[in-house]
Amino acid sequence: MTQLVLYDILGGTSATSNPFAFAPNSWVLRYALNFKGLKYHTEWIEYPDVEPTCKSLGVPPTDVITFPSGTTQPFYTLPVLHDPTTNTTIPDSLAIIAYLDKTYPDTPSVLGAGTGMRGLYGMFRDMVEEEVTGKIYVINLAPVVKLLNERSAEYYRKTRVGLEEINPVGSEKDKKLWEDVEASLKRLGMWYDLAAQGYVGMGDDGGEKGETFIAGGNEAAFPDLFLASRLLWVRIALGETGVLNGWVRLKELDGGRWGRLLENVHAKYGGTF
Numbered sequence: 001m002t003q004l005v006l007y008d009i010l011g012g013t014s015a016t017s018n019p020f021a022f023a024p025n026s027w028v029l030r031y032a033l034n035f036k037g038l039k040y041h042t043e044w045i046e047y048p049d050v051e052p053t054c055k056s057l058g059v060p061p062t063d064v065i066t067f068p069s070g071t072t073q074p075f076y077t078l079p080v081l082h083d084p085t086t087n088t089t090i091p092d093s094l095a096i097i098a099y100l101d102k103t104y105p106d107t108p109s110v111l112g113a114g115t116g117m118r119g120l121y122g123m124f125r126d127m128v129e130e131e132v133t134g135k136i137y138v139i140n141l142a143p144v145v146k147l148l149n150e151r152s153a154e155y156y157r158k159t160r161v162g163l164e165e166i167n168p169v170g171s172e173k174d175k176k177l178w179e180d181v182e183a184s185l186k187r188l189g190m191w192y193d194l195a196a197q198g199y200v201g202m203g204d205d206g207g208e209k210g211e212t213f214i215a216g217g218n219e220a221a222f223p224d225l226f227l228a229s230r231l232l233w234v235r236i237a238l239g240e241t242g243v244l245n246g247w248v249r250l251k252e253l254d255g256g257r258w259g260r261l262l263e264n265v266h267a268k269y270g271g272t273f
């Protein structure tokens, strides 16, 4: 099989001097590719080049942006995966993972082939997107700029007008968002506890805390990779001890379970970035 090509947004100054991946939707795909043991290399794309690159590759937008005026515009996004073996090029992390599971059935299935878990995984993903990622997005909005080179940063600021005012770093609004993220992660933690203990009953009833993975065993599954990609985004954007204690604050939450989850997933499936 010829190496797959992963089109990803460039973090850092240039593709040739220590580029790094930071986008959460690309990270969940990276974790999935490494989980499956599939070989790939990265084509680094700067923010202003995302749309032209997608168009030149012939891939459709993954979403539509609606402006306050009500006008809409197609939203082209990365990651995009090109598979030279089948001559397929597709966007959208989840669609790509489903494609890889289907096309390479001899590799470990990320979405649990034949286990009927896809619907539940979909629910977990939507919950994390609504409860955690949406809030982290606002927290991370301004800090992400410093991960970009000048050209990308300029584009990012232009397309996210007023990002500094949306959530002034360290403001009351910022503090409230952090509290909300923590509350959502606590709720998520109860599901991990249930998975570990195998009985139905919410809350702290003296049993062991669920460690590491959602399915209750030693093997990560799609939801763990998905959640880890969002946690990693906080670690990269805010730094270990950034504003309002950055990643350290989430890492130490609830006895340190999220720090351990990310370490476990990243050590096994983080690859070279």
Ligand SMILES: N[C@@H](CCC(=O)N[C@@H](CS)C(=O)NCC(=O)O)C(=O)O
Pocket: 009, 023, 024, 025, 026, 047, 050, 062, 076, 077, 078, 079, 091, 092, 093, 094
């Ligand atoms: N549903 C898509 C969403 C991808 C997405 O939103 N990608 C962001 C980076 S994480 C992007 O390409 N943004 C381009 C832009 O903001 O111009 C997926 O899961 O891949």
